[in-house]
Amino acid sequence: MTGLPAVASARDLFDSGIDINDFKNEGAADDEKYWKQIAHKYYNVSKDYINLENGYYGIQPKPVLQAFQKNILLANREGTRFARKVYPDMSTAIKKELAAFLTVAPEEIIITRNATEALNIAIQGYPFKEGDEVLINQLDYFSMIEAFRLLEKRGKIKVNAFDMPLLPANEDEIVEMYSKMITDRTKVILLTHVSNINGLIVPVKKIASLAKEKGIDTITDSAHALGQVPFSLPALGSDFVGMNLHKWIGNPIGAGVLYVKKERVKEMNVLFGDIYTPEDNISKLAHFGTTPFAVTMTIPASLSFHKLLDIEKVSKRLHYLKSIWINELKELDKVEIVTPADLSCAIASFRIRDKKTADVADVLFKQHNILTVSRALGNDGCIRVTPGIYSSAEDIRKFISAVKAI
Numbered sequence: 001m002t003g004l005p006a007v008a009s010a011r012d013l014f015d016s017g018i019d020i021n022d023f024k025n026e027g028a029a030d031d032e033k034y035w036k037q038i039a040h041k042y043y044n045v046s047k048d049y050i051n052l053e054n055g056y057y058g059i060q061p062k063p064v065l066q067a068f069q070k071n072i073l074l075a076n077r078e079g080t081r082f083a084r085k086v087y088p089d090m091s092t093a094i095k096k097e098l099a100a101f102l103t104v105a106p107e108e109i110i111i112t113r114n115a116t117e118a119l120n121i122a123i124q125g126y127p128f129k130e131g132d133e134v135l136i137n138q139l140d141y142f143s144m145i146e147a148f149r150l151l152e153k154r155g156k157i158k159v160n161a162f163d164m165p166l167l168p169a170n171e172d173e174i175v176e177m178y179s180k181m182i183t184d185r186t187k188v189i190l191l192t193h194v195s196n197i198n199g200l201i202v203p204v205k206k207i208a209s210l211a212k213e214k215g216i217d218t219i220t221d222s223a224h225a226l227g228q229v230p231f232s233l234p235a236l237g238s239d240f241v242g243m244n245l246h247k248w249i250g251n252p253i254g255a256g257v258l259y260v261k262k263e264r265v266k267e268m269n270v271l272f273g274d275i276y277t278p279e280d281n282i283s284k285l286a287h288f289g290t291t292p293f294a295v296t297m298t299i300p301a302s303l304s305f306h307k308l309l310d311i312e313k314v315s316k317r318l319h320y321l322k323s324i325w326i327n328e329l330k331e332l333d334k335v336e337i338v339t340p341a342d343l344s345c346a347i348a349s350f351r352i353r354d355k356k357t358a359d360v361a362d363v364l365f366k367q368h369n370i371l372t373v374s375r376a377l378g379n380d381g382c383i384r385v386t387p388g389i390y391s392s393a394e395d396i397r398k399f400i401s402a403v404k405a406i
């Protein structure tokens, strides 16, 4: 279009200092040289503390940050001409690209500000009927638990909660737990794909399939799964999935996605007032008003960079970093690991017997410059440890020494 501004695209991303050859190596999980080079060249990470709290949000790779800065400048400089004449088509193209990344149809996703928004739209929009019950457990994310509890408070559903074992021996034990808790009235199961508390990865596909056989829906919270562990969204078999792009995809903060299987859109109630969009059009769920243009505009860049990193390599590397500390600290009598090493990826949690978790996290930070976070879990809580793709084995070894010294 003449007279309209050029925009940063995935193509620009590759002009901004990326050498594809940097990513061609096998990138084995324990290849420190490879990962160090990626970290140094492509991430600007603060060096004055060790960040093992990457579960909150991920640091953007430098080329993505550059694309973001460019997008902010453009949206600001061009003003409403951009918003009215360029952004509508651009956001449609971005949605298409995101859908392709997720291997679903563009008509099955909406871009939200975060996973909480995406999942609230699914939870509060689900067509519950009187008497319906929902199944949750203590490892689910508190905001989704609260969304269901709110519906319960309003008299719309009954919530049944159970305690998931912290150290299930295998996936079948997890499936069995859900299966045992299903009642004749269970209508929806909340599945937290990767727990934010102890990193447990639940076998969504198996549980969704079992649920479907009984006419039960699953609403899946994949906030921590997208970009951390490989999975195929359509193959999960869950008709409602909420995710974000600012934890493990490397996008600027403020982007999430809701997936709703095409044939289920029609029955969903809208959370944000909308009466004119056709019932079977997913856009009816996205009546948001003005959204942060630059964050959405950067999605193609973050997806491109994440593809270069390669999800298989990423998840193996994160799993390896986690395994280093679990394998060593599990041998200490004073340490209790509350994460099954084989059923988790980057995130894992522990506690020290007879010590308050908040105090332990405090000592790690104040005395050793290592950031972790204390999380509520039963009576004792736990300390969550989350390396990022830019963390090194040396960071993990420093963490191990610090815990030993406590």
Ligand SMILES: Cc1ncc(COP(=O)(O)O)c(C=O)c1O
Residues within 6 Å of the ligand: 055, 056, 113, 114, 115, 116, 117, 141, 192, 194, 195, 196, 221, 223, 224, 243, 244, 256
């Ligand atoms: C399991 C899980 N679900 C949902 C969320 C919420 O994500 P967001 O901050 O994108 O709303 C988080 C955030 O930590 C999470 O860990």
